[in-house]
Amino acid sequence: MPTEEELIFQRRKKRDLLRHSKYEAYPPRVWRGRINCSVAVARFESAERRSSLIDEGMMSQHVTLAGRVLAIRNMGSRAFVDVRDGTAKVQLNLGREAVFSDTKRPSQKAKWQSEVGIGLNVLDVGDFVQAYGRLFRTRLGEVTLQVESWGLLTKTLRPLPDKWHGISDVETRYRQRYLDLIANERSREIALLRTKVLAAVRLFYIKRDFIEVETPVLQDEAGGAAARPFITHHNALDRDFFLRISLELHLKRLLVGGFDKVFEIGRVFRNEGIDRRHNPEFSLLESYEAYTDYLHVAKMVEDLYRFVAMQVRGTLQIPFGEEIIDLGVPWARITYRDALRKYAGFTYSESTTVDDLRGIAAGHRIATEASDSKDTILDKLMSELVEPQLIQPTFLLDYPSELSPLAKKKPGFPDTAERFELFVLGYEMANAYSEQNDPDTQRLSMLDQAFKAAEGDEEVEIADEDFLTALEYGMPPAGGLGFGIERMVMLMAGEPSIREVILFPAMRDNQR
């Protein structure tokens, strides 16, 4: 009677049948001595290699395994049940005598044999079971547990997705990620890849004597980046807080405080659009190293990406769609101005006027606002004409200082900031500065940003007086770096969608 309700009803009935027979549907404990499926298989195969198997290929030692039932093949006199834990899948072979027994020790065989009557009839795909027995290899070569005793660990009420096709509905995969993880190996791989990336990044920094710190998510001012923040409310204080949009200003306070090398991997929140590459919350990495500059950081980023790639992929050549991203060769370095000349085909100089730029933009059908400054139009030209062409890893160096309010100016070039952005596959992957540590200069550029905000530009740096006060106590010269972890995972996984590398991506309400 399989409407969804009826499928659930069937399973509840099986659960009740168990309960009436004094068996637990949700026992609190697993039999002692349980081992991972992968360990059991490894031990069996090692015993095979040592040729120490007795009883015609059967392992001499008993093991207890537990996991979720993926498939049941009932042959009448006996049944094969595929069971998977978090490490591997193992096939169970059950004879007719097998019954459920949670309350009996496996060794009390005589007792539970007399209770035949509860068995496969209460078992469904999706249930968690435990099983005790000895491993052997079947005629077709699969390592299999000859079950002597088994029991239910968790009765599942809802049917699992189709065992062959899995879950392919993208919406279901995101909204009910647990089903995706059960059914689709690729989703598991990506989730595991992400944890490996995080571990590798941490290892990289820790090996370089950075300390990992944590700074506030709830902030008076959401600074350190140009983005619209989320606002939330604190009841006891009866005041609003901003959710952070970057980690920058607090990490720099720690440089003031005397830590030379700090990094943080933290969730930040940006109140902006949702699309294939943007989720409202994402994991940002930022690191700051005193007594270095942005060129040192560039070298470090190259090392970091190579280290992570080797740790998680074992290679420096990462396939991505049609492309193979080669992290191994020295990465291209080109200045902002040279990139414009090379890719956009025009030479920018101090004498270039706003109207010149506007004309060039119009020639490429790039929309500009009347209020756009020279640098804003330049940035639009870069985004449209240059960045999409930067497929292999490329450092774009020396940005217009007006677009870089937190960066130090290049000595002798007041319009140029000591800043680079890293581009791969046409997208910004990292952003770094020689950090501005002149408090008065920093205040002026922040006030300039505030002025723009007053003119209606919502995405500008805010003036954070508390941060400026910290700078007045003196921050050592430092190279700083920021990049989105998701972008890095997407690259390492070869996945073009951010939603594939976030376990629970933001979704609209659905009232289905």
Next chain:
RNA sequence: GGGCCCGUAGCUCAGCGGUAGAGCAGUGGACUUUUAAUCCAUCGGUCCAGGGUUCGAAUCCCUGCGGGCCUACCA
């Protein structure tokens, strides 16, 4: 925000103006080593929602909701 596409059984999908279908899962049965087990039988639907056109709508049209891709802004 704009353009294109999608939404049918628990899952994967077909049907695209004329009685809502298949495989898997479920239920009942057969089967002494299966591998998406097989075989027989069987149950199962707000065809995303609402409106319209039509003798008749899952199918055509409109609106809404949700999703995907492309596109614009942000990492």
